[in-house]
Amino acid sequence: MRTHTLAFIAAAAAALLVPLAIGNDFHLKIIFTAGMYYLAAAGLNVLVGWSGQKSLGHAGLFAAGAYTAALLTAQAGWNPWLALVAAAVVAGLFGVLIALPSLRVKGPSLAMVTIGFGIVVEKIVTEWQVPFGGQQGIYGIVPPSIGGRMLDMRGWAWLVLAFALATHLMLRTLLGGKYGRAFQAVQAAEVAAESVGIDVYRTKVLAFVISAVTCGVAGALVAQQNQYINSDFISFNLSIFLLLIVLFGGPSVMGPAVGAIALTLLDAFLARWPGLQHFTYGALLLFALYAMPQGLAGALQRLGRRLWPRLHQAQPLPVVQGEWQPRQAPGAEAGGVMLSAQGLYKAYGGVVPTNEVSLSLRAGHVHALIGPNGAGKTTLLNILSGIVAPDRGSIEFAGQGIARVRASQICRLGIGRTFQNLRLFAHMSVLDNVLAGLHPHLRVGFWASLLGLPSARREERQAREEAVRLLQFVGMLDRAHDEAGSLPYGLQRRLELARALATQPRLLLLDEPAAGLNPQETQALTELIRRIGAKGITVLLIEHHMDLVMAVSDHVVVLDYGAKIAEGAPAAMQRDPKVIAAYLGVDDEEEDGAAATPAPAHALA
Numbered sequence: 001m002r003t004h005t006l007a008f009i010a011a012a013a014a015a016l017l018v019p020l021a022i023g024n025d026f027h028l029k030i031i032f033t034a035g036m037y038y039l040a041a042a043g044l045n046v047l048v049g050w051s052g053q054k055s056l057g058h059a060g061l062f063a064a065g066a067y068t069a070a071l072l073t074a075q076a077g078w079n080p081w082l083a084l085v086a087a088a089v090v091a092g093l094f095g096v097l098i099a100l101p102s103l104r105v106k107g108p109s110l111a112m113v114t115i116g117f118g119i120v121v122e123k124i125v126t127e128w129q130v131p132f133g134g135q136q137g138i139y140g141i142v143p144p145s146i147g148g149r150m151l152d153m154r155g156w157a158w159l160v161l162a163f164a165l166a167t168h169l170m171l172r173t174l175l176g177g178k179y180g181r182a183f184q185a186v187q188a189a190e191v192a193a194e195s196v197g198i199d200v201y202r203t204k205v206l207a208f209v210i211s212a213v214t215c216g217v218a219g220a221l222v223a224q225q226n227q228y229i230n231s232d233f234i235s236f237n238l239s240i241f242l243l244l245i246v247l248f249g250g251p252s253v254m255g256p257a258v259g260a261i262a263l264t265l266l267d268a269f270l271a272r273w274p275g276l277q278h279f280t281y282g283a284l285l286l287f288a289l290y291a292m293p294q295g296l297a298g299a300l301q302r303l304g305r306r307l308w309p310r311l312h313q314a315q316p317l318p319v320v321q322g323e324w325q326p327r328q329a330p331g332a333e334a335g336g337v338m339l340s341a342q343g344l345y346k347a348y349g350g351v352v353p354t355n356e357v358s359l360s361l362r363a364g365h366v367h368a369l370i371g372p373n374g375a376g377k378t379t380l381l382n383i384l385s386g387i388v389a390p391d392r393g394s395i396e397f398a399g400q401g402i403a404r405v406r407a408s409q410i411c412r413l414g415i416g417r418t419f420q421n422l423r424l425f426a427h428m429s430v431l432d433n434v435l436a437g438l439h440p441h442l443r444v445g446f447w448a449s450l451l452g453l454p455s456a457r458r459e460e461r462q463a464r465e466e467a468v469r470l471l472q473f474v475g476m477l478d479r480a481h482d483e484a485g486s487l488p489y490g491l492q493r494r495l496e497l498a499r500a501l502a503t504q505p506r507l508l509l510l511d512e513p514a515a516g517l518n519p520q521e522t523q524a525l526t527e528l529i530r531r532i533g534a535k536g537i538t539v540l541l542i543e544h545h546m547d548l549v550m551a552v553s554d555h556v557v558v559l560d561y562g563a564k565i566a567e568g569a570p571a572a573m574q575r576d577p578k579v580i581a582a583y584l585g586v587d588d589e590e591e592d593g594a595a596a597t598p599a600p601a602h603a604l605a
């Protein structure tokens with residue numbers, strides 16, 4: 001049995017037994033408060049710890065839940081359980097609202113926007129007599145009852161613990177699958193996430209909504225338990241405190257639980273010395289950020305791993321039969337035109353890295369894109385993969401115009417890519433990086449993943465098998481559980497290639513795959529590209545290593561100053577005077593001379 005399962009059973013047993021053993025309402029209230037903080041922080045952790053979106057305005061979402069439950073029960077006469085559901089829905093809608101700025105701004109700017117949201121909500125509920133009751137707040141909130149009986153403090157402790165355990169189980173399942181990997185990928189490298197078919201916008205919105213729903217439910221429970229709510233509950237301090245729980249607990253699934261328990265106990269302890277509270281929280285925040293980047297839960301996990309290494313072994317890899325095979329049909333008959341670009345143009349101010357470029361890529365061929373530094377090769381690749389939108393021109397791929405289609409959508413259509421400057425999901429394992437590449441082919445939906453339905457478990461099992469096959473294909477299976485960022489450079493490059501292959505591309509774009517590799521690694525890469533080509537995958541690679549270009553490519557396109565200056569068979573390109581002139585920096589007048597005495601082939605190397 002895995003450690004987490006054991007820990008969960010122990011926590012569930014404690015959750016049942018502890019309120020039984022406690023007769024004192026004050027202590028039961030502490031349990032209620034810890035459970036409520038856990039609920040709010042568990043969703044916030046998905047947003048902050050997993051997706052990397054900082055929010056300092058979650059008190060506003062707490063308020064959305066609390067006031068919805070308050071207004072619906074005290075003024076509209078709703079059933080309290082239904083009001084609780086409505087609170088989750090309304091908070092979720094507010095989550096969508098505050099997610100919108102995250103699609104445009106990041107980091108500190110996003111934090112400022114969320115602070116603004118929190119303050120606006122606080123002001124509204126303080127100032128508006130109707131319907132929020134101004135500073136007096138709302139009385140007469142109806143709490144839920146079970147079997148016609150009102151809950152006493154022990155009942156509330158049990159109720160909130162039941163919510164907390166259910167939330168924990170669901171989030172654990174969700175974060176262990178494709179959604180968890182998508183959140184982490186967005187945090188690690190948004191452009192790379194898009195390039196493997198993850199819709200960054202939707203992923204961010206989902207993270208905001210999850211955090212809003214759990215925060216809203218926490219707010220509603222507080223309002224119903226107190227049977228009263230006013231703006232004192234909705235202060236900026238609450239937003240800070242929730243963030244502190246997440247940062248102090250750490251980003252693991254257990255983090256918010258550890259953080260909520262530790263900080264609720266500390267809060268209760270420090271209640272006698274209110275002056276000390278803020279000072280202590282500030283110090284704790286600094287301590288957590290500097291000394292425990294993985295939070296208290298991370299530190300405890302490290303300790304557990306050292307004390308009981310056998311309990312912390314990674315899930316064994318599935319045993320698979322057969323070699324990895326591409327799933328996608330070629331998309332065009334071998335030798336037929338797979339991608340056709342016409343008149344592509346892109347300018348950055350006065351710099352024109354893509355100047356009226358047209359090109360055709362043939363199915364099943366390996367194409368090379370060469371040219372001197374700054375010729376516009378990467379920009380062209382970015383345009384073809386949807387990372388950069390051209391100012392004008394058209395691209396047709398598999399019968400569809402893709403010139404202004406988003407990168408994630410282009411990936412789903414069958415174009416995969418790697419990056420010149422590596423963009424791995426550095427803190428994820430090698431296996432998870434490849435699984436992230438499989439994202440566009442995992443069909444299971446949000447609810448099936450959240451509830452851990454058999455369809456989700458089956459698909460995850462199949463995805464792991466596919467990832468193992470792919471790691472075998474690129475010769476990295478022995479590294480499956482290593483952190484991607486800890487691999488030697490050559491293996492990181494190969495992992496990026498494996499991640500791109502996982503998206504099942506019909507066309508694979510490789511941006512300088514041999515950059516930084518030693519001769520042995522370059523030789524191994526040459527071999528790998530040949531094997532990829534032999535599987536019928538069309539390749540377009542940018543490369544400065546001419547030996548590699550000559551060894552693998554069927555067709556070479558040459559760019560200089562953003563324009564296509566030549567294309568043809570590799571050997572012909574090596575002899576082409578215009579190409580030689582571009583590489584040697586020969587100006588127009590000298591070009592004729594260069595044509596008379598072609599440079600030797602190695603001049604392009």
Ligand SMILES: Nc1ncnc2c1ncn2[C@@H]1O[C@H](COP(=O)(O)OP(=O)(O)OP(=O)(O)O)[C@@H](O)[C@H]1O
Pocket residue numbers: 348351352353371372373374375376377378379380420
């Ligand atoms: N986002 C941008 N903003 C401004 N200029 C840019 C941008 N992207 C590329 N450029 C400019 O466009 C030109 C072509 O860049 P690009 O990276 O496409 O060339 P490259 O052929 O891939 O070069 P290298 O071989 O050095 O990687 C360069 O002068 C570069 O500075």
